């Protein structure tokens with residue numbers, strides 16, 4: 001609340017809405033810097049944390065046919081340096097560090113302190129790549145080469161998101177909520193049938209990941225698209241689907257624009273590098289259909305005293321509130337912007353036409369983007385979950401959650 005004196009002896013009060021989410025996270029780190037860092041604040045004490053589970057998520061983010069050479073030199077490992085002791089959260093901010101194994105080759109190019117005569121050790125990028133933050137960032141931050149911009153804009157940052165997301169998943173897992181993803185399209189090659197939850201779960205346990213599709217035949221067609229991109233010096237995009245299973249009804253709210261969970265999830269997904277669109281449920285199909293074909297009819301099972309739905313085209317969200325069905329989101333990834341056959345650009349120093357710079361790069365990253373989207377979805381769902389159920393300790397959160405489930409049962 002802020003008071004303003006109106007000169008007439010009366011105070012008028014305006015309410016300033018500033019409610020930071022109970023659960024919040026930040027990342028720091030550059031693509032070729034020393035390390036990436038994630039902090040996560042607001043998890044209750046007592047959430048079990050397994051380093052192996054966090055590393056498994058990091059591994060999943062690094063997989064997929066079409067990833068660049070870097071994935072071969074780096075095998076990510078999370079070091080939790082704060083907030084977790086004896087395999088449990090302690091209610092304090094959590095600090096996670098992921099070292100960049102390539103740092104030794106960049107320690108002079110990206111030195112923290114300027115050393116005299118080291119200018120020639122820098123690796124400037126003066127031919128900005130279309131589709132990257134290179135040019136817009138260089139203009140905005142007033143750098144005459146785009147090195148610092150690309151270092152931070154790079155999707156390497158998503159490793160830190162995935163590590164934080166793994167802890168959000170650990171919280172959600174305590175309440176039977178599981179968030180996974182699969183690939184539904186690479187370029188023009190699509191999965192032409194719905195995927196069952198069990199198939200998506202089985203996919204997440206695989207020891208090898210090709211393109212993250214539940215259907216072998218569709219995956220083979222997706223691989224052909226990536227092979228063509230390899231052959232022609234081009235890149236491919238696609239569509240991933242995230243499914244959150246076991247979500248209770250009642251997360252998020254219709255009451256205020258910024259409480260609507262559909263909007264919050266959409267922001268989280270589109271914040272992922274190269275994601276240019278998001279769909280909740282079957283939005284595109286719905287827009288081309290009549291209302292009678294799109295809404296999920298409501299039914300009631302008297303014996304079990306529960307509501308059921310005719311389908312889940314809404315993707316588990318109505319009015320910005322979870323409705324108890326699986327939350328289903330799709331992210332649309334543009335093709336990777338760095339091309340081996342570079343596009344036209346301009347040299348920042350000479351202003352002459354020049355081909356865009358090439359940095360070692362992925363050709364296709366759709367399965368990895370799906371894993372990042374799982375993390376972002378888990379973080380947003382965990383935020384909404386803690387807003388609703390609160391709790392400084394897991395025991396307290398659980399008590400509140402179970403009380404609410406009782407209430408729902410007897411609705």
Ligand SMILES: Cc1cc2nc3c(=O)[nH]c(=O)nc-3n(C[C@H](O)[C@H](O)[C@H](O)COP(=O)(O)O)c2cc1C
Pocket residue numbers: 068131132133153154155158272273274275336337338360361362363365368369372
């Ligand atoms: C998992 C993942 C990996 C990516 N790898 C690359 C890459 O190797 N090369 C590249 O040019 N872009 C890559 N991108 C996309 C760029 O980071 C992104 O297009 C760029 O930062 C510009 O941001 P914008 O596309 O969101 O506008 C990747 C994106 C994701 C999600």
